[in-house]
Amino acid sequence: xxxxxxxxxxxxxxxxxxxxxLDGVSFEVHAGQIHALVGANxxxxxxxxxxxxxxxxxxxxxVELDGKPVSLHRPSDAIRAGIEVVHQxxxxxxxxxxxxxxxxxxxxxxxxxxxxxxxxxxxRRESSRAMRRVGLEVNPxxxxxxxxxxxxxxxxxxxxxxxxxxxxxLDEPTASLSLREAQLLFELLRDLAxxxxxxxxxxxxxxEVRELADVVTVLRAGRVAGRFQADAPTEQIIExxxxxxxxxxxxxxxxxxxxEVVLEARGLRRQGSVEDVSFIARRGEILGITGLVGxxxxxxxxxxxxxDPLDGGALYLNGRLLRLRQPSDAVKAGIYLVPEERRRHxxxxxxxxxxxxxxxxxxxxxxxxxxxxxxxLQSAERLTRLxxxxxxxxxxxxxNLSGGNQQKVVIGRWFDGEPKAxxxxxxxxxxxVRAKRDVFDLVHQWSxxxxxxxxxxxxxxxxxxxxxxxxxxxxxxVAEVNPRQVSREAVLALATGVKDSIA
Amino acid sequence: xxxxxxxxxVPSPRPGRELRRAFAxxxxxxxxxxxxxxxxxxxxxxxxxxxxxxxxLDVLRAVxxxxxxxxxxxxxVVVGGIDASVGATTGLAVMLATALMVxxxxxxxxxxxxxxxxxxxVGLINAFLVIRLRxxxxxxxxxxxxxxxxxxxxxxxxxxxxxxxxxxxxPERALTTGEIQPEFLWLGQGMLFGTGDFRGIPVPVVLMLxxxxxxxxxxxHTRHGRLLYAVGGNPEATxxxxxxxxxxxxxxxxxSALLATLGGLVLAARIGTGGIRAGDPYLLDAxxxxxxxxxxxxxxxxxxxxxxxxxxxVGVMLNGLTMMNMPWYLQDVVKxxxxxxxxxxxxxxxxxxx
Numbered sequence: 001x002x003x004x005x006x007x008x009x010x011x012x013x014x015x016x017x018x019x020x021x022l023d024g025v026s027f028e029v030h031a032g033q034i035h036a037l038v039g040a041n042x043x044x045x046x047x048x049x050x051x052x053x054x055x056x057x058x059x060x061x062x063v064e065l066d067g068k069p070v071s072l073h074r075p076s077d078a079i080r081a082g083i084e085v086v087h088q089x090x091x092x093x094x095x096x097x098x099x100x101x102x103x104x105x106x107x108x109x110x111x112x113x114x115x116x117x118x119x120x121x122x123x124r125r126e127s128s129r130a131m132r133r134v135g136l137e138v139n140p141x142x143x144x145x146x147x148x149x150x151x152x153x154x155x156x157x158x159x160x161x162x163x164x165x166x167x168x169x170l171d172e173p174t175a176s177l178s179l180r181e182a183q184l185l186f187e188l189l190r191d192l193a194x195x196x197x198x199x200x201x202x203x204x205x206x207x208e209v210r211e212l213a214d215v216v217t218v219l220r221a222g223r224v225a226g227r228f229q230a231d232a233p234t235e236q237i238i239e240x241x242x243x244x245x246x247x248x249x250x251x252x253x254x255x256x257x258x259x260e261v262v263l264e265a266r267g268l269r270r271q272g273s274v275e276d277v278s279f280i281a282r283r284g285e286i287l288g289i290t291g292l293v294g295x296x297x298x299x300x301x302x303x304x305x306x307x308d309p310l311d312g313g314a315l316y317l318n319g320r321l322l323r324l325r326q327p328s329d330a331v332k333a334g335i336y337l338v339p340e341e342r343r344r345h346x347x348x349x350x351x352x353x354x355x356x357x358x359x360x361x362x363x364x365x366x367x368x369x370x371x372x373x374x375x376x377l378q379s380a381e382r383l384t385r386l387x388x389x390x391x392x393x394x395x396x397x398x399x400n401l402s403g404g405n406q407q408k409v410v411i412g413r414w415f416d417g418e419p420k421a422x423x424x425x426x427x428x429x430x431x432x433v434r435a436k437r438d439v440f441d442l443v444h445q446w447s448x449x450x451x452x453x454x455x456x457x458x459x460x461x462x463x464x465x466x467x468x469x470x471x472x473x474x475x476x477x478v479a480e481v482n483p484r485q486v487s488r489e490a491v492l493a494l495a496t497g498v499k500d501s502i503a
Numbered sequence: 504x505x506x507x508x509x510x511x512x513v514p515s516p517r518p519g520r521e522l523r524r525a526f527a528x529x530x531x532x533x534x535x536x537x538x539x540x541x542x543x544x545x546x547x548x549x550x551x552x553x554x555x556x557x558x559x560l561d562v563l564r565a566v567x568x569x570x571x572x573x574x575x576x577x578x579x580v581v582v583g584g585i586d587a588s589v590g591a592t593t594g595l596a597v598m599l600a601t602a603l604m605v606x607x608x609x610x611x612x613x614x615x616x617x618x619x620x621x622x623x624x625v626g627l628i629n630a631f632l633v634i635r636l637r638x639x640x641x642x643x644x645x646x647x648x649x650x651x652x653x654x655x656x657x658x659x660x661x662x663x664x665x666x667x668x669x670x671x672x673x674p675e676r677a678l679t680t681g682e683i684q685p686e687f688l689w690l691g692q693g694m695l696f697g698t699g700d701f702r703g704i705p706v707p708v709v710l711m712l713x714x715x716x717x718x719x720x721x722x723x724h725t726r727h728g729r730l731l732y733a734v735g736g737n738p739e740a741t742x743x744x745x746x747x748x749x750x751x752x753x754x755x756x757x758x759s760a761l762l763a764t765l766g767g768l769v770l771a772a773r774i775g776t777g778g779i780r781a782g783d784p785y786l787l788d789a790x791x792x793x794x795x796x797x798x799x800x801x802x803x804x805x806x807x808x809x810x811x812x813x814x815x816x817v818g819v820m821l822n823g824l825t826m827m828n829m830p831w832y833l834q835d836v837v838k839x840x841x842x843x844x845x846x847x848x849x850x851x852x853x854x855x856x857x
Contacts, residue, residue, distance in 0.1 A: 331744070339743050
């Protein structure tokens with residue numbers, strides 16, 4: 001690892017079926033540097049890292065390593081050049097049923113030189129050494145499928161370190177990490193950078209980018225839209241991402257009197273995840289729920305939606321006891337959920353926008369048992385306009401949409417209903433700034449018609465949107481705060497358990 | 504893909520690749536139909552008797568049972584499962600209906616009713632295993648296959664059913680006195696819409712058409728059909744959209760078992776006896792027909808139209824090969840090889856996801 005090491009992409013272009021994804025992008029990362037790559041969804045970030053990781057057979061331009069052109073046309077080319085990638089979906093790079101040790105040394109297993117018989121001692125020793133290096137303390141014999149996301153990421157980094165990676169690329173590594181896990185990861189990355197590894201860090205979260213990176217490159221529509229030192233003002237970076245001056249990210253909070261109580265929870269309990277949660281939600285207001293990842297927010301919303309059974313407590317809708325055996329009961333009662341993982345729990349990914357938006361209320365498009373495609377199309381067109389889908393094509397398969405647009409589809413599908421309470425779970429996860437703004441607007445629109453419960457581990461977001469905020473920790477609501485009277489730091493202290501009350 | 508990337512779309516610089524892509528798409532959409540036409544042309548060229556109305560109706564009559572069973576299987580594939588017990592259920596209906604009439608002298612309509620009831624029980628057992636006990640569908644229905652297959656033999660203590668057989672339950676081995684009634688035989692041998700010089704359309708073919716059109720409309724044009732596909736696409740997302748997913752999966756297994764039963768009744772009526780394990784070949788043939796149908800018109804999913812074409816393809820192939828004096832023991836080899844080729848084509852040429 002020489003200090004002068006540099007990985008450089010020169011004038012790289014890539015198009016798919018005529019659509020330009022990268023248009024003459026140049027980019028370089030030096031050994032010991034943490035270089036952040038930011039941009040809206042579809043800006044070309046993942047295409048660029050795929051080029052650098054040898055994913056594509058052909059592309060325009062070339063890549064240089066230490067000033068010499070290097071051929072990257074197969075993943076093995078990249079690994080040989082010392083370039084390693086930790087993808088956002090870590091599971092694609094792991095074999096869940098094999099042990100930790102086998103996963104760390106997976107390419108060792110594939111080598112003919114390693115012989116016919118597996119040398120367990122060697123595996124264990126080697127993998128333990130690599131894992132110590134990244135601060136991962138798990139039994140090497142454990143099956144990878146039992147690891148947490150954070151542990152899996154560390155495992156992949158350990159694998160890269162063992163292969164003597166000179167450049168490490170991480171794609172949205174903190175998207176589903178808790179605050180503490182993210183901090184541990186940052187420490188590790190700084191540590192690796194000090195040891196001379198060049199790091200490319202991709203993220204939507206500008207806060208952590210500024211905290212971690214030395215340099216920030218902004219991509220927009222396949223081109224480099226700006227390059228900044230990490231201490232540049234956030235507004236400038238956002239402006240480069242959007243291509244326009246930043247208007248306020250959060251919509252104006254409308255002044256309104258609270259409406260009648262719609263949903264009331266009394267002592268809700270779910271073994272192992274939710275303990276004794278009570279609250280009321282009123283029409284015309286946004287009730288925020290925040291807390292760290294794993295605090296029980298998702299589990300609480302699933303109880304409110306009937307996706308999991310209650311182990312105790314009771315729910316009241318408009319003053320009447322509500323018994324939910326399954327989500328269809330909740331939907332009938334007017335309670336709608338925008339779930340956390342839209343690809344897994346929100347969408348029929350192979351189906352069209354129309355089929356996804358009309359899914360919950362198909363009976364509205366049914367006459368004498370007959371499904372009317374015309375009625376469906378009308379409704380889908382109306383909904384796509386309402387949520388501002390781009391492009392506004394109801395017959396497009398949702399898998400061709402960006403994350404932000406996919407989320408709009410999931411939100412839009414409920415517009416045809418008669419909502420009493422609408423639940424949002426991490427609604428802006430992994431979507432770009434512009435789409436975020438759109439989602440916030442939709443949340444506000446919903447709050448005119450129904451009680452909105454908005455759960456997110458992004459404290460700033462919840463504080464900016466909600467009228468009241470419940471702070472959760474370890475399955476309990478530890479405080480209810482007024483976001484206009486309490487600081488972000490105070491809420492964070494409550495969420496992390498540094499403090500137990502605002503007083 | 505955002506709006507501005509779409510607008511900047513430019514024609515691909517490689518016309519050769521475009522052409523190959525277009526050819527592959529064409530094969531995917533129309534390959535199955537082309538294959539059927541090719542078979543028809545080929546067989547009528549080598550054998551004069553092939554392309555006659557009589558033979559075509561024979562082919563369709565043979566196809567109809569398979570098509571009915573395969574449509575049931577298709578519904579379970581639509582919800583993301585599979586029903587490996589359809590052949591056994593078909594066989595159960597054959598034995599149960601004939602035994603009821605011959606051994607226990609039941610009326611034809613009662614025999615039919617009891618057979619459907621038994622079929623429904625099989626469907627409910629499958630649904631219970633898959634939905635409640637969460638056994639993977641293939642394993643669950645394979646175990647049902649075993650049990651149902653055994654029950655089928657147990658009904659007659661292992662004998663075939665025919666008029667005048669010895670009563671397996673009689674200690675003095677008395678002969679049975681029941682018969683398979685003409686009303687029942689009509690299901691498999693009757694003709695409809697005949698005129699002076701036209702024999703008419705066989706009842707099984709009419710039944711197949713009713714089932715095919717009915718389920719084509721049901722799956723493609725009703726709310727319930729859409730939701731069955733949604734369940735197969737992403738069960739959890741569908742559940743969180745407020746759909747009672749378990750009810751739809753149960754319905755699918757019920758439909759599958761009931762259509763397998765209907766197929767069995769028609770089969771028994773066509774042969775006029777209750778043959779041991781008569782339903783067995785229908786499992787693999789139905790699976791083949793369903794997966795042949797995957798690619799028809801580029802559907803890339805299980806669908807009724809495709810399944811019926813798949814069944815016709817299997818039927819035409821077997822009829823033609825038989826008329827060419829291909830030995831029966833080679834037919835499975837040919838069937839399997841053609842299935843390999845077809846699956847290979849539809850999965851290998853799978854349109855690139857964008």
